[in-house]
Amino acid sequence: MSDAPPILVTGAAGFIGHATAHRLLARGERVVGIDNVNDYYDPALKEARLATFEGLDGFAFHRMDIADAPAIATLVRDNGIRRIIHLAAQAGVRYSLENPFAYERSNLAGHLSLLEACRHAEGFEHLVYASSSSVYGDRPLADRGFREDDPVDMPVSLYAATKRSCELISQSYAKLYGFPQTGLRFFTVYGPWGRPDMAYFGFAQKILSGRPIEVYGEGRMARDFTYIDDIVDGIIGALDNPPAAQENRILNIGNSHPVGLMEMIDTLETAIGRKAEKIMRPMQPGDVTATYADVSKLTALTGYQPKVMLTEGLDRFAAWYRDFYGDVG
Template sequence: MTVPIIVTGAAGFIGHAVAHRLLARGETVIGIDIVNDYYDPALKEARLATFEGHDKFTFVRCDIADAATIAKLVKDNGVRRVVHLAAQAGVRYSIENPFAYERSNLAGHLSVMEACRHAPDFEHLVYASSSSVYGDKPMGGAGFTEDEPALSPVSLYAATKRACELMSQSYATLYGFPQTGLRFFTVYGPWGRPDMAYFSFTQKILKGESIEVFGNGKMARDFTYIDDIVDGIIGALDNPPATGEHRVLNIGDSHPVGLMEMIETLEKAIGHEAVKVMRPMQPGDVTATYADVSKLHALTGYKPKVMLAEGLQRFADWYLSHYKAG
């Protein structure tokens, strides 16, 4: 019998894709998600519906901060590997709803670590951190490296993600189980999150509504296609650090794209031009994100393959089909 891998956030964008990749290679997966209403729960339920018929997939609907339930799932199933992707996402939402981040990100991460540290022969916890831990940085310089101090998060969301890294460092030292934190840069693609710019822009453009372009269009993001992100996650999972070691790794595309270029590429993909309203930078946002992924590449051979034009076209095709739009 195959020992199952737990994937938290399995109804989410990245968790859904990771679970499918693991199933495709013959793994048994236990997916966990609370399916909250941070964004349209119908999209999350539609993602979960794609697992129907997979006899190696089990879904558990629960709060990741429910430590007793998480511990029981790990213990009863002999789990030795966990991919922890469940979290309260979003920079701007953290300004309005700070306590959602305390429960999902801090208590949730602690619940997972506690379950892992009591599991016999536990092999590897891979968890989602974020590029937001780096704070802001002027455009035009070198990419963010994992050796930077990450001491100036500009949002509560970023602060909770950095706190999770420090919690993991302490648990690796205290209890000796291997952990890898992945600092995600902007992820996009089919089945994506409606709160992300490329997704919400598509919704508004197709409705004939104007879009708000923050930072006066001068921001840049390291857009990374979902399949490439999954390659990196699985690669990291398969290459655990030594016992008692905790590491953080960037996972991104290493080719930041300006916001206006992204919008132009999206317009071509969906065949409609956007009406743009320029706005100043919002609180909590950063000017640019840019991943140095040399460490992940050295470990796993990670190399993103899907360029933005192709990735946004795949997203647009999925969106038009899923929502019967156009």
């Protein structure tokens, strides 16, 4: 076990936070995890993720709200935190249409709480935080991926607007207070232990229970599906390579291989071994037509190279799903 100060992982009961914390522990780091284990989706799944840490040396968990700035500051100070991977947030585009103030608290106040804790922490080294591909807005699928210097001034959802706001707030804090930051724009992360609100997960539930699936955008959407293990490679690679002081570096983290929604459904049907009854629906407010990551900056910095393509990734997800839930939706 490393003698270095522990790394704080926010959202440790979440999909990406759970996987990231396990990878850090596996390489000998100490990890402090926090999460408020809210009911945005089934808390039982979050509790099951947390249960996988039981008995592991070097992991400490605190059930707390990232928007509680005094508590966050105390936690960072008392544990001598020097590096943070900030993944906790209110996720989801469609949910933001129904519960906008959840995004104000988790994404804006929560991000600000972490920044304030960082600027007061002695010897702070690097904040890595989650942004989103949604900041690019609704763009047609082009012959190249979305690049970090592309315009990001037309968000089509509140979720996207909060994520872009976090990038801008981080920019100001990097300049004002001189601690390095890296914002990672995630592109459609999937895999075992994933989020039930994601399309592939919800489709699996319905297919296995014999219910029809609703296919939005008439099936014409495309996503840059990125397997969870590849995402964790990129997160930790970025953590290990901080930018200069007073820099808020923005990096895409995706697969650079967009897949059409109907192709994803076909692949999932094969992985599950059942066909889906499909109901075609129009595009929903806040959705975007396509996502496509240019990851050349992250690759140049860390050697990042996605390894798991969609067929293998959905096979692994389907095997996990059946093991966790059984052969029912």
